[in-house]
Amino acid sequence: MNMTQTPPPPHMYSRKQCRRDRDRLSLIPIMGRRPCCSKEGVKRGPWTAQEDKLLADYIRAHGEGKWSSVSKQAGLKRCGKSCRLRWLNYLRPNIKRGNITQDEEDLIIRLHKLLGNRWSLIAGRIPGRTDNEIKNYWNSNLCKKPLPNNFVPCRPSKEASSDPQQLSKAEDKLSNLPKYNNQNAESECSEGSLSSSSSATTREEEDYSSLDLWMNFYTREISLSQFLDTDFSNMSNLFAEVIVGGYSSTKAIHDEEADFGAQLALFTDLADEWIM
DNA sequence: AAAGCCGCCAACCGCTCCTCG
DNA sequence: GCGAGGAGCGGTTGGCGGCTT
Structure with missing residues (x-):
């Protein structure tokens, strides 16, 4: 038996190689998929217009949430995850279709x-x-x-990560950016608030307005001079931790040791490098 | 004209996080 | 504190249409 002629095991195929082989040899797909729902009778694949209507009508009437029960209640033979995805990516109001500008x-x-x-x-x-x-x-x-x-x-x-020498200082910092709470961040974003409102009263609101300010600066919605002119005294240490990437968990918010001034100075030095 | 290749995108999957009892 | 279940996220896949050979 000549082992050199043995093809690589399926898990070592690249996707393109796999597809090439499939096309050439008319094989069934090598990399199969397990169904996400073990229940039999759960429909998969593209959604029909009728399914879309059922789902949209149900959610408009009852609101989002409880995805696992949505399919039953709406009369759909889909798993909850599929319903959620279809709603969020396609049926939800205000979805903008068409080319990215x-x-x-x-x-x-x-x-x-x-x-x-x-x-x-x-x-x-x-x-x-x-x-x-x-x-x-x-x-x-x-x-x-x-x-x-x-x-x-x-x-x-x-x-x-395989070649750390090629990472710039800015990339080093960016790789450590905070993994803040998605739900909070999303609710913030959904409000369309792009201003650095100073009316925040709670600690949480204060923290996210700080992050918002920074993001606005980063996305050039405000200039560097506007950013540096901001009154940082109303903002928590989270802002400094976000800037230098030292923030790794919500516990860090309460780190009284954070040297805000030094971190801000460091950020100012780096700012020009960060902006293309 | 047919076969092969490639790009796009909707949908799926596994994992993690969060909430609640 | 712990486990179960739900929700959300990012990576990956499959189908299809268009392009190339």
Whole structure:
């Protein structure tokens, strides 16, 4: 038996190689999928217009939530996750269809540099666009574009980490950006609040207005001088931790040791490098 | 004209986080 | 504090249409 002629095991095939083989040899797909729902009789695949109507009518009448029971209540033979995804990515009101504009593309690039592959957060800053749409757009368009000198690779966690020497100082900082609570962030974003309102009264509101300010600066909605002219005295140490990437959990909010002034000075030094 | 290849995008999957009892 | 279940997220896949050979 000549082992050198043995093809690689299926799990070592690249996707393209797999598809090439499938096309050439008319094989069934090598990499199968397990159904997400073990229940038999759960429908999968593309949604029909009738299913869309059932789901949309139900949610308009009863609101979002309880996805696991939505399918039953609405008379759909779909799993809850599928219903949720269909609603969020397609049926939800105010979904913007069609081509991504140049302005939206610029914003996606900046937000991706800022947030990495946190598509839901990026989508939250771009009205009418879904995380899935932005993710697809990134992977099919922006990922292939030539990157600026200091641009973060599309998948920094897998590709950039192997050669730390190539990371710029800014990228080092960006890779440590906070993983703040998505629900809070999304609700913030859904309000469309792009201003750095100083009327926040609670600690939580205060923290997110700080983050918002920074994001506005990063996405060039405000200038560096406007940013530095801000009265930071009303903001918590979270802001400083966000700036230098020292924030790793909500506990850090209460770190009284944070040297806000020094961190802000560091940020100011880095600011020019961060902005393309 | 047919086969092969490629890109796009809707949908699926597994994992993590959050909430609640 | 702990476990179960639900919700959300990001990575991946499959189907399809268009392009190339």
